Amino acid sequence: MTVINLNLSINSERLLNRIQELGLTGLDNDNKRTRLAASDADKAGRDLLVTWMKEVGLEVEIDRIGNIFGIWYGTENRIEAPIMLGSHIDTVINAGMYDGCYGVLSGLEVIMTLKEKGFIPTRPIAVAAFTNEEGVRYQPDMMGSLVYAGGLSVDDVLATVGTDGTILGEELERIGYAGTKEPGFLKPHAYIELHIEQGPILDKMGLPIGAVENLQGISWQRITIEGVANHAGTTPTDMRRDAGLAAARVITYLRDRANASNGQTVATVGTIEFKPNAVNVIPSLATFTVDLRNPNKQRLQEEEQALANYLEELATTEEVTITSEPLVRFPPVTFDQTIVKLVEKAAGERGLQSRRMTSGAGHDAQMMARVCPTAMIFVPSIDGISHNPKEYTKDSDLIAGANVLLDVVCKLAGNQ
Template sequence: MTGPTPDTITVNGHRLWQSLMDLAEIGAYDDERTGLRGVDRLALTDADAAGRRQVIAWMEQAGLRVRIDRMGNIYGRREGTDPTAAPVLTGSHIDSVATAGAFDGCLGVLGGIEVVRILDERGISTRRPVEIGVFTEEEGVRFGTDMLGSAVAAGRLSPEYAHALTDRDGRTLGGELIRTGFHGPADVHLDPPYAYVECHIEQGPVLAENDVQVGVVTGVQGISWQEITIHGRAAHAGTTPTHLRADAGLAAARIGVHLRSMVDSGAYGELRATVGHLAVHPDLTNIVPARAELTVDLRNPDDARMARAEEDLTAFLRTLEDGTPGLTLATRRMAKTAYIPFDERLQKVIAQAADDHGLEHISLLSGAGHDAQEIAALCPTAMVFVRGEYDGISHNPREYSTPEACAHGVNVLATTLLRLATQRPS
């Protein structure tokens, strides 16, 4: 490279957008509810494996050296001029929920690849290596634990625990890694990077409400996932008096109502509670349910108030069991992460990059979980949020960020990564 290193770089927005649209065709389906084209690419399904192979091909075309670890996490590395320097890491995930759009996670991965392409085209070398990570099962919808690949990479969960997790058909994650060819040889424990910066769609309405393009993320609120199984007694809907029933479906409904009352009470701060999955058995019109299964998703930026909410929910479950003869309840912890604050210095680097690109920005807390919250245990970490349309809807085929919004976010990512990768040790 000749001349000084450029301080602010702009990516090829058209190429970035084309990559997003091309990846969205892998696992695509026609959504009957919305009439739109959606994405169904659950972790380690055939569709996810095809998406991974496409991303690896793009990484290799961009000159990256690719490695895959024993969790199926994929890393593409662009070397720096200092072989002893820790890398600057970016990335996200490409697995999806069953009713996804084209942007969740994918923008961070493909945005990272686009940054490398621009660095190469501009002839820019960096002192530190730049790496792009693709983490396994971020969504958690198939194997029941979100941020799974990054949690193992960061050391919070063991590979043995993760490999033994099963989906609803009894398939293990370890077995699916082998089946799809993504049980890699590399050590799953990630050496601490110099920094990690993730670009992601907001998945909410705050940026649009404030009419700004970029969010500087201050941290991720705490998340608690539980599965509750209720055992009652099947009974004839017409012949069994109400007071003699042990109705598992009614108990499940009462849990949902109680969660809403907890939120509305204000006693738990900014608590959010969701019953995302609910199923009753035998699921017949004229039979009182003998069993019900539901999931409870709690979110809170205050760990103490989250703990109190969990304790109070547990107490309510005991009252249900004690108050209805023949009713028993069992709970299973699916996932639990604490509130994670992001690095203030990195937030300032991101904000300065947005300023230098002429983009208005605000600081905001993430309500969704991200791989960044796991990698934060290893190194300074922060995130760039990209504005979404339609109230920022996500996990839905209506999920949409404009080509301009995606380019704005990745421009900020590119400049941030460049500045971090050329920094000298303090």
């Protein structure tokens, strides 16, 4: 008899209540929900989580970068590599309730359900809350998982100075979450992260489950175009070297490329500045950022190259000077096909429609994919809204996602 046939389900009420309860920590003076990494508010959230972990008998470990692990060791599985579930509980400023927290609390809920139902796992099952996924107070984002996966030195990262002038290591000490375990001390058999989509696809399509098979590569660059400031009235069009016009041409070019990519590439110009920024002066300088994403490494490189070629051409046609500075580059991540299939299968067995999809946002899972087979499960975000108090996922979808996670864990840690 396989465990799946038990038709276990998580305790919906308990999960929903805990999402609400954790959501009440970190309300700031304006009654906005803000739990920046290693702040007092973060401490309050962490304390609550650790209390819940201990209540159910998990072994709680904190590593040097402050990542929290609640581990359920069975009597005979201690030497096996654990199944790890998780996400993060830090937030952006004025955040919603679900981003990150949903994955952590569902992981905890899955473990509680399995324990209560007498499930005997072949491996330990751990739930992780990674430090500073949002990267608001300390850069970079996805910090805790990146350090955990060996992508950054823990000593370097502890010295990070925050936007408020604080040092991360000192703040972790202060709030009592500077642990002693070396990051990476648990090497998982698999990592599964349940998360709200933070995009509109599942909501628009009316699907409850996304089986996330990959995560877009991200390329950020800052482009600076130098033209010549001149009088808006006295300078004939053919004598203009208009940095602002050249910037506009780049923005429309990027959209045309994205349209031609068949939904694979997305491109965003989110910031822009003109100088001297006067109504009647042709801009001498335009500075803007480009955010390019594609789930395929080669395609992402092709997009970067196409943009570089276009900028070269544009510099000639508009008689401007263009420079480009790389800001951030994360290669695309392909998740583990076996786990992705398990997610699809679990959804199907529960009568939940799913689709394979790409994560457009970065997640701790993209770092954990460096060290073990990894995948993600998405549930719909109403209107795709996230990082906003309006962030919302229907209870039924939250429950469905957690049950799919439960089933996948049963299959990975079950006795067959």
